[in-house]
Amino acid sequence: MIRYTLVCEAGHSFESWFPSSDSFDAQAAQGLVACPVCGSARVGKSMMAPSVARTDRGSRTGPPPAEASSDAGPPAIVPPAAPQLTATEPEQRLRALMRALREEATRNADDVGARFPEEARRIHYGEVETRAIYGEASLEEARALVDEGIAVAPLPPASDDRH
Numbered sequence: 318m319i320r321y322t323l324v325c326e327a328g329h330s331f332e333s334w335f336p337s338s339d340s341f342d343a344q345a346a347q348g349l350v351a352c353p354v355c356g357s358a359r360v361g362k363s364m365m366a367p368s369v370a371r372t373d374r375g376s377r378t379g380p381p382p383a384e385a386s387s388d389a390g391p392p393a394i395v396p397p398a399a400p401q402l403t404a405t406e407p408e409q410r411l412r413a414l415m416r417a418l419r420e421e422a423t424r425n426a427d428d429v430g431a432r433f434p435e436e437a438r439r440i441h442y443g444e445v446e447t448r449a450i451y452g453e454a455s456l457e458e459a460r461a462l463v464d465e466g467i468a469v470a471p472l473p474p475a476s477d478d479r480h
């Protein structure tokens with residue numbers, strides 16, 4: 318719905334609602350829009366001035382913007398202390414998780430050290446009894462094992478390695 322302010326040929330101003338702009342045009346063309354005062358069907362849309370707030374150019378009212386910040390001291394933006402605590406928390410949790418993984422992985426496994434690729438193959442091909450092992454392998458060795466269908470997984474580094 319659109320509300321139009323209409324003016325008849327006699328200068329009577331009145332308001333009326335229309336479903337759309339085209340609807341007003343159609344009804345006005347057929348003489349269906351009549352002035353409620355004089356009954357004239359010769360009405361048209363009033364020239365409406367946009368309803369904008371009055372602007373007082375040159376005379377600025379209200380406090381100047383600079384007044385608030387001049388004597389307010391340091392900015393009110395204070396970094397909260399929480400991030401300093403939470404910054405190390407994810408690392409601590411990650412290291413704890415890695416330590417737990419390593420303990421889980423090595424609890425019932427044999428440390429074969431640098432013989433890991435060899436031992437992994439012997440177990441895989443049934444040369445020795447199947448058992449859980451862990452040890453060292455280069456990236457190439459690990460890839461070679463994977464290519465042969467031997468499941469290997471990187472072991473989390475010990476949490477004490479860096480200290």
Ligand SMILES: [Zn+2]
Pocket residue numbers: 325326327328329352353354355356357
């Ligand atoms: Zn009129």
